[in-house]
Amino acid sequence: MHFFKKSWIFPSLFTLVILTVGGFYIGSLINKQEPIAAEAIRTQLESMYGGTVDQISITNGVYQAEMTRGEAVYSAEVDAVTGSVLSLSKTGEIKEEIPDVLSESKVKGIIEGKYSGETDRISLNTGGESPIYEVELSKDPKFTKVTVDAVTGEIISETKKETTGESVLISMEDAITIAEAQLIGEVDDVSYERTTDGGYYLIQIDSDDDGEGTFQIHAISGEIMSITWED
Template sequence: MKNLRKPWALPLIFTIIILVAGGFFIGSLMTKKTPLSSEEIQDQLETIYDGKVEKLTLEKGVYLAEITRTDALYSAEVDAVSGKVLVLNQLSKVEEAKPQILSEKGVREEIAKKYTGEIERLSLNENKEQPVYNAEVVKEKALVELQVNAITGEIISEKKIETTTEDVLITRDEAIKIALGQLKGEVEYAVFKETDDGGYYLVEIEQDNEDTDDIEAIFHIHAITGKTLFVEWDD
């Protein structure tokens, strides 16, 4: 206690206190680490998970991120200093977008670019791996069967329906005559369809009526007997 009364003792004690306090302060500055930037965290996450960071926020030393991959949407929590991923959760699964099927109007427009004839039939078949439209088009008074890609409108196949075969008894001209005997008008087409019982002709006739609406009919005429199997009327 006698030393404290000496004039040089108090300044020495204050000097020691200042040095110790300064050492603690400098030490805390040296041990304190700066958080990684959001750009660094984003680059790191996109590289690791091969996705795209949609949202990134910093809260209490932790980056909160949302990452979109081709298969799903994920959330992540990342240590802001070390960059270590603390938590990764799948939020939702990304539904694969289904290709849009062309409307009947759209398919008709695509067919009309290559065929000037009238489209007689058009139906959608979605049972195949690739959905297709099946169509029948009048071409030079004969029918052409088409398969059209229902997504792109591309014509996949074209098949002309045969007008006659060697085995039938009724010729194409005779089938037309039989049909005209039931409805007078202009023959749109006459084609033969083969079946196990001898086949039949399809003869479409359009009757032009000045005073009333036009009448259209498709006659199904048996190629062996010449009998009219049935008639499709469109009046």
């Protein structure tokens, strides 16, 4: 029995294997697609959801993005090749941080040190760019409202009183009552004088026993500023 040595078989098989493996490798390179650029994915998400992409990264062909929209935070996964959104979920909310503000008592102390009136009402307003206190004053001859920076205590604005007879705190009837408490008699004349500090009333009262007295009464505080007597 004769055996024939076929030395050509093994090199042929080896060549076939190399060609097959190489073909698969070249085919995978041809079919492989490059991922979409991260900036393009960012623009796509912001356009689709109207938010802002804060972070974006890619792992195993999938983009992971963190996005804020309004007061909420979202996490998104996007196919890096097709751009398809694989998932979108809300992960948290943004809490607005309000800086430390002065206490109401501290603000009242600031007001009392600068104004002659009394604090009638005080309220904290945090709706603007920075928190403020709005303080309404009473019995101050010049001002009705003061706005204070709630963080620094700085006076931001002042609202002045109108010094007309119609806007004074003490009415004409009140002023007469104050004068009559000092002198009993007949009221001869009442007038209002406008000034920069709130104005005053001049009230003339004729008394049979004590003569005639003219009372100058402050139209804001009700204080008797002066009394002039005539026999």
